[in-house]
Amino acid sequence: MDINAVNALTYEEFLEIFGNVVEKCPIILAAIWSNHPFRGIADIEAQISDFIDSLPESGKEGILRCHPDLSLPAVSLTRDSVDEQRAAGLVCMDSGERTLLLELCARYRQRFGFPFVICARANSVESIGRALRERVNRERAQERERGIEEVKKICSLRLRQILQPHAERSTNTTKL
Numbered sequence: 377m378d379i380n381a382v383n384a385l386t387y388e389e390f391l392e393i394f395g396n397v398v399e400k401c402p403i404i405l406a407a408i409w410s411n412h413p414f415r416g417i418a419d420i421e422a423q424i425s426d427f428i429d430s431l432p433e434s435g436k437e438g439i440l441r442c443h444p445d446l447s448l449p450a451v452s453l454t455r456d457s458v459d460e461q462r463a464a465g466l467v468c469m470d471s472g473e474r475t476l477l478l479e480l481c482a483r484y485r486q487r488f489g490f491p492f493v494i495c496a497r498a499n500s501v502e503s504i505g506r507a508l509r510e511r512v513n514r515e516r517a518q519e520r521e522r523g524i525e526e527v528k529k530i531c532s533l534r535l536r537q538i539l540q541p542h543a544e545r546s547t548n549t550t551k552l
């Protein structure tokens with residue numbers, strides 16, 4: 377889909393196609409629709425990023441809370457999340473690795489009050505495990521910002537998946 381096709385969409389169609397580029401936050405896309413026509417993919421991305429940056433801390437934490445924990449059963453995930461977690465190799469983990477990851481995610485959520493968010497497509501089971509062990513010990517403000525950076529990476533790849541579906545993307549399957 378090119379940018380002219382995007383700009384020709386109705387609001388409802390736009391939301392249907394792009395509504396989940398920030399996980400379960402269609403309101404962000406509903407908001408940036410006010411500024412269309414868009415100049416290109418970078419423009420859409422910048423507008424989403426600016427909108428997120430303009431939110432208070434509670435709003436940013438709200439966005440993080442819309443993300444599922446890694447490694448949950450596929451039935452409770454959006455299609456996008458399932459594909460991303462598969463790309464990182466999270467669906468191939470053995471039960472020991474899964475239990476460890478879930479425990480670390482629970483510890484993180486308990487400490488910060490929002491889930492651990494990382495761009496799965498840019499990582500492997502191994503690097504996700506490493507990042508979790510490191511990030512669980514950080515400060516809340518630091519993790520709020522880091523989580524939002526990861527949300528933006530996820531968003532960028534989801535936008536490219538829609539607008540440039542044939543471009544190459546990284547997939548990793550390394551073990552924990």
Ligand SMILES: NC(=O)N[C@H]1NC(=O)NC1=O
Pocket residue numbers: 399443444445446456457460461491492493494495496497530
């Ligand atoms: N918790 C978390 O990081 N979730 C996600 N990461 C990603 O790339 N897709 C997700 O749903």
